[in-house]
Amino acid sequence: MKRLAYYTISLLMLGACEKNQQKPENNSTNGTQSTTTQTEKSQVNYLEKGDEITTATQAALLQTVSKAIAEKEAHGAVEYCNLKALTIVDSLSKLHNCQIRRVSDKYRNPQDKAQNETEKKALATFIEKHQKQEKLEPFILQEDKNVYYFKPIMVGMETCLKCHGDKSKDIAPKTLATIEKLYPNDLAKGYKLKDFRGMWVVKF
Numbered sequence: 001m002k003r004l005a006y007y008t009i010s011l012l013m014l015g016a017c018e019k020n021q022q023k024p025e026n027n028s029t030n031g032t033q034s035t036t037t038q039t040e041k042s043q044v045n046y047l048e049k050g051d052e053i054t055t056a057t058q059a060a061l062l063q064t065v066s067k068a069i070a071e072k073e074a075h076g077a078v079e080y081c082n083l084k085a086l087t088i089v090d091s092l093s094k095l096h097n098c099q100i101r102r103v104s105d106k107y108r109n110p111q112d113k114a115q116n117e118t119e120k121k122a123l124a125t126f127i128e129k130h131q132k133q134e135k136l137e138p139f140i141l142q143e144d145k146n147v148y149y150f151k152p153i154m155v156g157m158e159t160c161l162k163c164h165g166d167k168s169k170d171i172a173p174k175t176l177a178t179i180e181k182l183y184p185n186d187l188a189k190g191y192k193l194k195d196f197r198g199m200w201v202v203k204f
C-alpha cells in the first residue's frame, strides 16, 4: 500500500508543474546517494519545496505583523496575522502551482480548521507528538492526486501572546475587544510560549 503511494508520488512528479526544479542528487541527508531511489528523491523534493514556500511566507507574515504592531499597537494589528494580507502567498501559489494555508485545532478563523481526512490526520500526528514532548518535523502525505506538505507552527515568541495568549494577562483589553468583535467564536486564545499552535499546509 505504502509502496503504491510512493509510486504514485513519483508518477505525479513526472507530470508536476516544476519541470526544471529537480534538485541535484548530492544533497541527500542520509548520505547514501547511490542507493537513493527515484521515489525518495520525489519526497525530498516536496519537503524542500514546502520548506522554501512556508519559510518565505512565515518571514513575510512575521515582518508584516511586527511592523503593524510597531505602528498601530496590537489592537490595530489584529487583521495582519492573515495570509490574505500577503502578496507573497499569491505569487508563491502561482509559481509552484500550490495552495498555502494554515490549519489549527484551536482556530480563530473557521476557515483554518482541518478540511479533510488528510489534514485531520496530520494535525492529530503533530498534537500527539507534542503531547509526548517529541520533536515536531515537517512531513509529506499523499491523498488522491495531491501531495501535502505539513510543517508545525509553534508559539515561538512573546509577540504571539499579545493576540493568542491568556486573555486576562497577555491580551490588552482593546485588542481583546477587536478580536472578539471580528471572531466571535475564536478558539485561539490561552496559548503559552512553545505551545503547538497549528501547521502550515502546502497542497501541491
Ligand code: HEC
Pocket (backbone or CB within 6 Å): 062, 065, 069, 074, 075, 077, 078, 079, 080, 081, 082, 083, 102, 103, 104, 106, 107, 108, 109, 110, 112, 153, 154, 155, 156, 157, 159, 160, 161, 162, 163, 164, 188, 197, 198, 199
Ligand atoms: C496582532 C494580533 C496577532 C498577533 C500578534 C499574532 N496573531 Fe496569529 N492570528 C491573529 C488573527 C486575527 C488571526 C485570524 C486570521 C484570519 O482571519 O485568517 C490569527 C491566526 C493565526 C493562525 C491561523 C490559525 C487560526 O487560528 O485561524 C496561526 C497559526 C497564528 N495566528 C499563529 C500566530 C503566531 C505563531 C504568532 C506569533 C509569531 C501570531 N499568530 C501572532 C492575530 C494575531
